[in-house]
Amino acid sequence: MDADLDMNQDLILAHERQFAGQVAGKVVDRPVLAMWMILIPIFFVFYFFQLKRYKNGLKEFSKNYLITRERTLEAVCTARSSHADADIDELVALSDSPAEAKGEYRLWIEALVDHFGALIRVSGSSYEELVRAAYRKESNYQLALNRLTLTENDFNRALTAYLPGDQLSISQVVEAMGKSVKEIRRSQAAEIFS
Numbered sequence: 165m166d167a168d169l170d171m172n173q174d175l176i177l178a179h180e181r182q183f184a185g186q187v188a189g190k191v192v193d194r195p196v197l198a199m200w201m202i203l204i205p206i207f208f209v210f211y212f213f214q215l216k217r218y219k220n221g222l223k224e225f226s227k228n229y230l231i232t233r234e235r236t237l238e239a240v241c242t243a244r245s246s247h248a249d250a251d252i253d254e255l256v257a258l259s260d261s262p263a264e265a266k267g268e269y270r271l272w273i274e275a276l277v278d279h280f281g282a283l284i285r286v287s288g289s290s291y292e293e294l295v296r297a298a299y300r301k302e303s304n305y306q307l308a309l310n311r312l313t314l315t316e317n318d319f320n321r322a323l324t325a326y327l328p329g330d331q332l333s334i335s336q337v338v339e340a341m342g343k344s345v346k347e348i349r350r351s352q353a354a355e356i357f358s
Contacts, residue, residue, distance in 0.1 A: 172284050172294060173241045179291040180233045183348065184226040190344035191225065191337060232259070236273060240280040250277045265322040272315040279308050292356045302357035309349045317342040 236255055243250040255277075256270050286297035299305035320338045327334050 168287055169241055169245060169284060172286075172288070173237060175288070175291045175294060176237055176280060176283055177234065180230060180237070181226070183352075184229040184233075185222070186348050187229060187341060187344050188222045188225040190348070191340050232273070233276065236276040237280050240277055240284055244281070244284050250281070252277060261319075261323060262326040265319060265326065268315070268319040268322040272312075272319045275308075275311045275315045279312055282308070295356050302353055305353050305357070306350075309353060313342070313346050313349060316345070 235258060236250070239250040239255055252270065252273055255273050256266060259266070259269055261269050282298040283291075283294045286294055288294040288297050295305055299308065317338075320341065324331065324334050324338055
């Protein structure tokens with residue numbers, strides 16, 4: 165891969181990691197320290213145990229949140245360096261999603277490929293510069309983000325029925341993720357084009 169491609173990939177990946185951390189911070193519940201816990205040592209110890217679980221939860225959420233994004237970005241960059249298109253069929257096949265959700269997964273992958281492809285093809289020294297060069301106007305960027313959000317939410321909803329656990333809780337987490345992603349993306353788009 166050439167230097168611009170490597171730099172763009174690093175910028176995009178850094179942004180995706182930061183974004184995953186933001187989403188995790190909004191979705192994973194942080195334990196609350198009550199004043200009385202300080203006065204009773206066993207509860208204070210319990211709070212720090214919960215805090216450690218929270219931090220591990222943030223890391224685990226971010227790691228899982230990034231799997232498809234990292235895989236797709238790598239495929240887009242590899243394809244770009246060999247002047248080919250990313251193999252969407254291969255990316256879909258790599259997923260361990262149930263067959264019933266593969267259609268929604270494919271649509272999400274296609275949206276990611278288009279988005280990452282747009283960012284890889286331009287030059288810039290920051291993620292923000294890549295976005296401005298690729299999309300030119302906030303409305304164009306918002307359209308791409310809306311497509312990403314919609315396809316990801318559709319996939320997550322399709323996947324919900326196949327996840328083990330309390331379906332109501334899972335649905336609430338999926339909805340919280342969708343809402344958080346939309347809010348964060350809207351805010352970032354406004355900042356990038358301000």
